[in-house]
Amino acid sequence: MDVQTIQKLIDRYISLSFQVHKKAENLIKSQLGNELTNDQHYVLRYIYQAGECTSTELAEVFEVNKSAITAIINRMTDRGLIKRTRDENDRRVVYLTLTEEGKGLYQKAQENIHQLVESIITQFDEAEITQFIHTYEKLAQVLENKKNEELEE
């Protein structure tokens, strides 16, 4: 590939990823009603799938500072979506789990989002999606490596 082709690809990619992300987030938001922000939904999703987890774990996954997690979890416990439980063995650790209300709200939201994503994904044929997801996974890995390079510097 010559320099100019790469240049154009890069600009196209930056515009696209920005655009696609905005649109996707807005569509997800439209499925969540006013009860949940997108970020809160992602937190709910993570804890739901993990069963239980800690602030430190969330901070690593979401790649934000721990105090940002504290703030989000505070809002969500205030709304009765999340429960904090101290570890009896290591009393520094706090486990986060979903309350029944939290689970219910997650499932309701998730159903809508699944319908949304399904209506989008079925507009592509299987080979196309498989190829796309494969490259996307590789991209995730490359970005992860890049991050670690950055950190070493």
Added chain:
Amino acid sequence: MDVQTIQKLIDRYISLSFQVHKKAENLIKSQLGNELTNDQHYVLRYIYQAGECTSTELAEVFEVNKSAITAIINRMTDRGLIKRTRDENDRRVVYLTLTEEGKGLYQKAQENIHQLVESIITQFDEAEITQFIHTYEKLAQVLENKKNEELEE
């Protein structure tokens, strides 16, 4: 595709897009230094490429409320990156352009980001990228249509 396959694809896609976006934004952030937030960089980028634009235009492109744009532009004019000019014919309209400082900061940042993206993109072969971007463009279109459907309801 059977229901379960779709289900898995959806979950995989949601996780991936979330992850990739986070990592990409963090890498971009690391290239911007402390002078610019990611959102401000996107605004700079848009105005740079457009030459000049209005708040309304930005609000549409970025899919946010106009008052969010006002706030961002305020911060950026305070830092001497953007200039506001009233249209002489239609005095309701305000044109936004980059100051020399704004252009310089954008170019400096953009150079770093280009290097970053290039070091990532060159880890894929051309056919793979072309295919990926093609599907990504289709996705952008499908999401746009979906948004318009939502709005009609």
Added chain:
DNA sequence: GGTGAATAGTTCAACAGTTTAACTAAATTG
């Protein structure tokens, strides 16, 4: 031509999410 509606943009209050630094409390290590 004058009035009512539409348009461009700002202001304000309220909130979500973020970082950094300082802190508490508990565990680890040497």
Added chain:
DNA sequence: CAATTTAGTTAAACTGTTGAACTATTCACC
């Protein structure tokens, strides 16, 4: 046991966001 590390919180400061109320201007049309 003292020093260090680890988990998490708190507080101040900031960015970005919305929604509603507002100003100023232009447009539509009778």
